[in-house]
Amino acid sequence: MSDQQNWWQRLRWGKWMLSGVLSGVLVMSSQAQPKADHATAATVRQMLGQKLMLDLRYYCTEPVAAGKCRTPLTSLPPQLAKLISQYDIGGVILFAENLQHTQQIIGLNRQLQQAAAQSALKQPLFISIDQEGGRVARLPRQLATSFSGNMAIGATYPEHGNHFAELAGTVMADELLALGINVNFAPTVDVNVNPDNPVINVRAFAENPAVVAELGGAMTAAMQQRGVIAALKHFPGHGDTHVDSHLGLPRVEHSREQIDQVDLLPFTDIINKQQPGMIMTAHIQYPALDSSTFTAKDGQQMLKPATLSRAILQDLLREQLGYQGLIVTDALDMAGISHFFSPHDAVIATFAAGADIALMPVKLQNPAELANLAALLDALEQAVFSGQLDRAELSASYQRIIRLKQQYPLLPEGSAKQQLAKADNVLGSPAHRQAELALAQAAITRIALMGKTEQASMPLLTDKQVLLIMPDANKAAALSLALQQQSPQPLTITSLSLLQDDLTGAAALLAQAEVVISGFITPMPSLAEIGGMDDVSALGPLAARYQRQQQDFLALLRQLAQLQTPHVFISLRAPYDAASYGQYADVSLASYAYNSDDSAIAAGDPGATYTALARVLLGQVKPTGQLPVTVKPLAAERPEADKQHQTP
Numbered sequence: 102m103s104d105q106q107n108w109w110q111r112l113r114w115g116k117w118m119l120s121g122v123l124s125g126v127l128v129m130s131s132q133a134q135p136k137a138d139h140a141t142a143a144t145v146r147q148m149l150g151q152k153l154m155l156d157l158r159y160y161c162t163e164p165v166a167a168g169k170c171r172t173p174l175t176s177l178p179p180q181l182a183k184l185i186s187q188y189d190i191g192g193v194i195l196f197a198e199n200l201q202h203t204q205q206i207i208g209l210n211r212q213l214q215q216a217a218a219q220s221a222l223k224q225p226l227f228i229s230i231d232q233e234g235g236r237v238a239r240l241p242r243q244l245a246t247s248f249s250g251n252m253a254i255g256a257t258y259p260e261h262g263n264h265f266a267e268l269a270g271t272v273m274a275d276e277l278l279a280l281g282i283n284v285n286f287a288p289t290v291d292v293n294v295n296p297d298n299p300v301i302n303v304r305a306f307a308e309n310p311a312v313v314a315e316l317g318g319a320m321t322a323a324m325q326q327r328g329v330i331a332a333l334k335h336f337p338g339h340g341d342t343h344v345d346s347h348l349g350l351p352r353v354e355h356s357r358e359q360i361d362q363v364d365l366l367p368f369t370d371i372i373n374k375q376q377p378g379m380i381m382t383a384h385i386q387y388p389a390l391d392s393s394t395f396t397a398k399d400g401q402q403m404l405k406p407a408t409l410s411r412a413i414l415q416d417l418l419r420e421q422l423g424y425q426g427l428i429v430t431d432a433l434d435m436a437g438i439s440h441f442f443s444p445h446d447a448v449i450a451t452f453a454a455g456a457d458i459a460l461m462p463v464k465l466q467n468p469a470e471l472a473n474l475a476a477l478l479d480a481l482e483q484a485v486f487s488g489q490l491d492r493a494e495l496s497a498s499y500q501r502i503i504r505l506k507q508q509y510p511l512l513p514e515g516s517a518k519q520q521l522a523k524a525d526n527v528l529g530s531p532a533h534r535q536a537e538l539a540l541a542q543a544a545i546t547r548i549a550l551m552g553k554t555e556q557a558s559m560p561l562l563t564d565k566q567v568l569l570i571m572p573d574a575n576k577a578a579a580l581s582l583a584l585q586q587q588s589p590q591p592l593t594i595t596s597l598s599l600l601q602d603d604l605t606g607a608a609a610l611l612a613q614a615e616v617v618i619s620g621f622i623t624p625m626p627s628l629a630e631i632g633g634m635d636d637v638s639a640l641g642p643l644a645a646r647y648q649r650q651q652q653d654f655l656a657l658l659r660q661l662a663q664l665q666t667p668h669v670f671i672s673l674r675a676p677y678d679a680a681s682y683g684q685y686a687d688v689s690l691a692s693y694a695y696n697s698d699d700s701a702i703a704a705g706d707p708g709a710t711y712t713a714l715a716r717v718l719l720g721q722v723k724p725t726g727q728l729p730v731t732v733k734p735l736a737a738e739r740p741e742a743d744k745q746h747q748t749p
Contacts, residue, residue: 143189145492147222148499149481151191152452154227154429155474156461157181158196162468170466173198175205177212181465184474185216185226191502192227194460195282197239203280203524210281211517224503225511227330227458229284232273235303235694236626236674242698242708245276246533249694249710251289252675253544254316255307255729256693263319265540266306270323270331272533277329279524283511284330286381286429290317290367291340293730299624301339302675303693307729308340310363314370321375328510333371335383335431336418337407338364342385350406350437352386360389365422372424378505379427380418382408382456384437390417395450397441406437409447414455427501429458444473445480452481452490457498534709541694541713546726548672548679548689551734559688559720560616560667567594568614570657572622572650572673572695574598576711579697580618583707583715597657599650604657611660618718619661619686620671621654622695623678658685671714680732690717690724 143151160178161170174181175198184190193213200206210228217226230239235250248254254265270288277285292313293305306316321331337360342351355364371377386404391412394402407413408430418424430451433439438447448459463473484490513520527533562584571577577596584592597610599621611617625647661668662685670686672679673695683689694710701708707715716722 143222143499145485145495146478146482147189148495149478149485150189151222151224151499151502152458152495153188153190153462153474153477154192154194154229154458154460155185155190155463155465156196156432156434157193157465158198159466161466164469165467167464167470168466174209175199175201176209177216180468180471182212182216182219184465184471185213186219188474188478189220189222189224190217190226191224191458192229192284194229194231194286195239197241200240202241202244203528204521206280207513207517207520207524211513211520214281214512224506227284227506227511228282229286229332230277230282231286232277232282233287233289233304234269234273235696237304238696240276240280242696243529243701243706245528246272246537247696248273248537249541249544249692249696250303251306251316252293252303252729253540253693253726254320255305255312256546256691256726257540257543258307258312258316258729259727260725261543263315265543266316266319267323268536269540270320271327272536274324274327274329276528276533278327278510278513279520279527281513281520283328283509284332284379285324286332286334286379287324288317288320288331288333289335290314290333290371291335291338292363292367293340294363295341295343296675296677296730296733297343297624298340299343301342302624305340308731309729310366312729314367317367318371318375321371321377325375325378325509330378330505330509331375332379332381332429333368333377334381335385336368336380336428337383337385337387337390337413338368339383339385340364350384350386350403350441352388352404355387355389357389360387368418369422372422377426378509379429379458380424381460382414382428382430382451384408384431384435387413395441398443398446399441403441408433408438408456409442409450409454411454419455425501427457427505428455430456430460432461433459434461434464445477448477448481449484449489452484452495452498455494457501538709538712541692541709542716542722544693544726545713545717545722545724546676546691546693546728547724548676548683548691548728548732550679550683550689550732559669559718562588562592562616562719563590565593565615566613567592568610568617569594569596570617570619570654571596571598572620573600575697575699575702576620576673576695578702579707579711580620580714582702582705583711584718586705586707587712587715587719587721599653600646604653607657608660611657611664611666614666617661617666617668618671619654619658619668619682620673620695621650621678621682622674623672624675654682658682661685669718676728676730676732680735684735690714691726691728 157174159170160174161172234248238247248269257265289304291301291305292310293301294308306313324331384406391410433447444463448462569577581594668686669688670683672691676691679689697708717724
């Protein structure tokens, strides 16, 4: 951004401190705005503090076993405010648990910025979030506009070009900034070339790297033009993995030529055209980029993942690609790092590799853990003094952080009351909801399966016994509500949830049905969607439940095929599963999203995805989306759908 914008940011900081944060909070002097000469003003410890981005998802005021706190932090406790001020912390990341309603979110963010204003450096915080849209959206869906996600945008590209990438970027940025959130860890520009990718899939725009580059660049430009810092992820690419880096350490065995032409292409293109404020690293091994090893904490020798690789972060990203913005790590508590390094060693290693910001470096979830932050800073400070971390590189990294902070409006305008009034007008506004519906509608795709003759039109639903078979009661209720709202005549709809324990009555429902609409979600939700490593204990039960759903769904589809009842299958997530389940249907659709909210459904709002689906199912709108990935037919030796879908 321009020097004029830098001046405006510093002026806003002084005005904001003069106005106070909330009623009853000490008003600060406008003389406390950031100093111009940051390199000489900051100590080593202060520079290191600016390089940390803390996780504030949970906090328990009473002692609790490590990892067991589940009390959402919705207001900043004095102890954590003191840490931010005392150690000149550079940023925080917020999760869904931190975000309840508009007034609360604004209040929390203003408390956080007030704590930063009380620090010696008086630098405003990066307040960050994962608001990708689609399955990864932290703001409450009934409050904010979440859209259908990147792959839905990719499905609109042949007909609409960059329109929905720009629109989604603009709307999300406006809503985030209205709440005081100034960094969005988006867009995901991984190229999803692996149908079995457990963590990226619909978070990617497409399998074509040029399309990913164009759409990712458009979204980046839109967000940053509106004042929110974008963070491309996950460098150098997470699109061809079959392991979730939350749970393990993936390896990509691409040649250097393939890496340049596929994985790196979106990053290279967007760096050259849009100057993204941040790029997030991936906890992934790329032997063709760095074959050097490290000794893990258990003694085994392992290839360095990108997050810890100087060859990838410094030599490739900084020098070869010419990136001048901030390099931020993915969460350091993920198994791809934490299983092999102690927290201190991980942060030292990633800083030595060239990272500017360590995301979620230590747990601070109860009073006993607060000393972890000082201990980490002690270790980092000692690493600088011993030469393990280069002091000149530390200063250069700090300068990059300060420069980016000066370029963007990190602080809200006006008083808390004024900010709340503006946010109420922006969040989930009618125009934004219409944009959300327009994307959902344009994305709906009819999937033509190779070698299969499909029905030319949708089966008629009027005056028919319609049976919905959906992953759970929430999604069945959403689609049923949407169909009733969009149909000019009342429909007779019965629903069957794949979560219910007793399916003994399913055969009778199938026999009575004159039209069946089924939907499934593939793959199962990943930790990126659920929240993060604090939720890892939920994966075991979730996987078992998901396997049972798969088995029950296939059994129902086989029964349905024998009855020859008209059947529409909807792929509600990654469309690859249409190759398996679509073989039992007359028509197969893809929505790329299944966003729904119980409270919204109760209030009569089924959500944009289900409204769009209902219009297509009723024949009111033709599906115009096109597959942004290849759905391959099942191999001849694997005709059974359940051979295609193994337990995650």
